Amino acid sequence: MSGERILVIDDEPQVRRFLQIALRAHGYEVIEALNGESAIEKCATENPALVILDLGLPDLDGQQVIARLREWSQVPIIVLSVRADETEKVRALDHGANDYVTKPFGIGELLARIRATLRAHQMDRPGNSEVTVGDLVIDIAVHRVRLRGETVKLTRREFDILRLLALNAGRIVTHRQMLHDIWGPAHESETHYLRIYVGQLRQKLGDDPANPRYIENEPGVGYRLMTQDGDA
């Protein structure tokens, strides 16, 4: 899966330089943009496979860039954002970003997100319906969940949650998106539903919330089904 073209949008030359080096070392082709306007232009002309976008740009608001890209393009977007700005992250995800990485970040974390995002994007096409996380295998098409080879009995809600996370394996799924897809638009703010059902799901999967192996919570943002190459 090497050779994919990644567009890095950041106004800090130091950040661009280290991303360039690290990403090239992992076989990606890197193109750069210094501001929002040129980023949108490059997206149209260079056809990147993925976009890494810093939310703080000199000309356009990062949120605007996402919204304008989403008007015509489905290219996956990973947002770079600072901690303690959960609402900004959620807004970016709502506008159509696929995932985010909190600054400052280790390169391992970023590479894992890139891989997960590219993979999930390719999975949108029909094909393999099985998602594997270590010894957990989720077959979305036949509604079957196996842990270390044994079938796990889940209720409909638990399965719905796991299926949604598996479809986006390795990527963040916001609370709002989960509530909207599973309970309907009327319950978008009832985050305590998620806490309870995810709790039950974790129990059935033998996942410890203090040190999760499968389902990770990003406080204030959403849940993520961890992939094996996670935060190595």
Place this chain on the structure above:
Amino acid sequence: MTQQDDRPAPEALLAEAKKEGRGKLKVFLGAYPGVGKTFAMLQAAQERRREGIDVVVGIVETHGRAETEALLHDLDILPRKHMPYRGLAFGEMDLEAILSRQPRLVLVDELAHTNIEGGRHEKRWQDVEEILAAGIDVYTTLNVQHIESLNDVIARISGVRVRETLPDKALELADEFELIDLPPDDLLQRLRDGKVYVTEQVGRAMRHFFSKANLTALRELAMRVAAERVDAQMVDYMRAHAVPGPWPAQDRLLVCVNESPVAKNLVRAARRIAERQRIPWIAVNVQTTRHAGLDDVAKDRIAEALRLAESLGGEVVTLHAESDVVAELLSFARQFNATRLLVGRPRRRRWTGLFREAVTQRLIDNAAPFEITIVSPLEPEPTRERIGGGDVRVSFDWRAYLLATGMVAVATAAAYIVWHLLPLPNISLVFVVAVLLAATLCGLGPSIYASFLSFLLYNFLFTEPIYTFTVFRQEELFTIIFFLFVAIVVGNLAARLTRQVETMRSAARRTANLFDFSRRIAAAASLDDVLWAAVHHVASTLPCRSLVLLPDEKGPLHIAAGYPPEDQLSLKDRGAAEWAWENGRPAGWKSDTLPSADWLFLPLTTRRGAVGLLGVSFEDRQRPMMAEQHRLLDALVDQVAVAVERTNLATAIEDARVLTETEQLRAALLSSVSHDLRTPLVSIIGSATSLASYSDALTNEDRQQLILTILEEGERLNRFVQNLLDMTRLGYGALQPNKEWCDPREIAGRALKRLGKSIGSRRIVFDVPENLPALHVDPVLIEQVLVNILDNAVKYTDAVGEIGIAASRRGDLLVIHVTDDGQGIPEEEREAVFDVFYRVRARDRQRAGTGLGLSICRGIIEAHGGRIAAKAPAGGRGTLIEITLPVANPPALIAGDDERLAEPNAAVGRRDG
């Protein structure tokens, strides 16, 4: 001549200074209409124009005279403002246009003119005052008969009372007078030639007015006014420039005002005398218990006279006397160095006056060292007519008389029964009881009425021959005559007693009210409390609607409090409020400025200037405010102003204190920040330069060590920056917990994970069970708290120490303990470690990045309604930080969801089977 006289009199200097920066007013004074004032004014203006001065015509009436109109030629004439009044459009001077046009000189005809209702001011001279204040010179015209203090004299001379009057204090605005003189014969000639403008309505009166005798008298008056002015100006100049001379001692004239219909004439006379002698004057009204019994018409008369005195430039004082009016007056006069007293000639007394000596007479008897002037004004001036017509407030209360009749009827019935059962000789006493009751309950009038009624009934029913008004027996005749006398005297006394009690009660109520108000205002801590107390009190005392307007930071006034609450003012009221605020004088309803507004605004003035406005609005706006309401309002305004200023000062002091503290904190943080930022940077730069320069000379292991150092120190720097960020948010009060339901075990786990490699080989004891209740907190912030505490624990333990994190439920609280077996915190410093300044005192002696974190922890935990403290550790060694957070009940799940939850997944089940 004393030393003092050589120096300029301060008040004279003040008046001079006040005139500087103001425009100059020149008055073209005429003795009567037709002397050519307007013509002279225009001629002067043309001359100014030729000198190159910017002259504008504000308003000029040419009355169609061609030669006058010719003079208007090539002058800049401002268009008039058309004001609708009673269906007609009136062209008024456009004050706003003049002020915005800012010419050097403006011509304003007829200074005594009264503006149409709805204008900014009631009178034109007030417009002129504002123009002058804006630094614009004014030329104006005036006829002598419009001068307020000459009003009486001129009315007497000419038989015509002029309605439009100009207060004398307005004349003091004038810097220059020019008397436009025309001998009476010439005027009469002009009149015959039709050159003088006379409207048809006033034709007859005017023709009488234009008699030679009248004109001569008026001419003399005008000359005298002009001469007096010139004289006054010279005296002013001499005083201001310390020209030595014999100055009159500061004597004062005291004019006694009562409810007499001629009170206003008396005030005018006082003004004239005081003006002539150039001494200050005071109008005094003495209130006794009698005052409360006066009808509204009389009270209004007093109020009007006092207001007139105020507008004529006199001081106004209301005194209270138990009973001796004369003693009170004289003691006041002595106190204020008033040696001249002005009183009206006593009226013809009513029969009650037989028992009392006239005040004037007693004044003359008692006031030996005083000079007393008795004035007998010719005609009572009609009281100002009231809009809405008809005097509805005649104090005839027919119900009181009905009640009195009823009492007499009952007494008659009782007497009749008693008389038939046991014929008493003095049955008349029963009637005395009825008269007494009527006096007590209904007042003086009904008691006298009851006396006569009883007298007649007694005569009719109980004296021989019965059922006639004739009396046979001599002793019965005496009985009924004495009865009448006793009834009237007793009734009179009882009624007066009742009235006195009522007066005292209302006075006591007022005092209690004011006392209560000052106590409430003194107790009110915040500005809002003060304002609320103020508006509520004003509204309930007067009674009226009330408002307080305060300026905000940006400048414009806003309604700070209202009772009943009000949040909008009409355009007119807003205009009045703004004018009152800018000029520091009352404006609005019944005042000089914008009197057609619904609200009256009074500036809340303290020695440091105005702090706001108090607005009042009455239900019945036709009726002027009573003097008593006026006084009460003044007292309240003063108290409110002082209270508002008090809270303003308190806020200012508090602000200054906060500012000092903020400065200290900022300095402390800056030193702490530079230290904490630099420490990790030292390691990072050092390691990186080693790698850059000597990479080849280093072993693989060393290189790895240096890279790890850079990474660790970078992470530490990141944590520190995060702390700084949180600190700023806490400091600005912007830290709003973004609460959601979360699992304590998960938060604790994430915090430990974030510490990552810095834990090293320390042993971690993790005791946060899975079955703990959910917390409703901001998970990101709570995680940050745990990270900060764990970070400290790592720093203060040995490389092989033990760190514990435990959580348990204690009643409605979740208790989290973070422990370590490091050096611990001395007991006396356990509270101080949470203080931002603790970090400051320790300075460089402590390790970087500590201390600040704990004060952030406290801020965050307290924002969640929890507590954080350093406690004595269990084993007596190390540190124990205890966090308690409230546990809330999570909301219920949707009904029906539970049901589906219990039902196993059908697809999975089938596959399994």
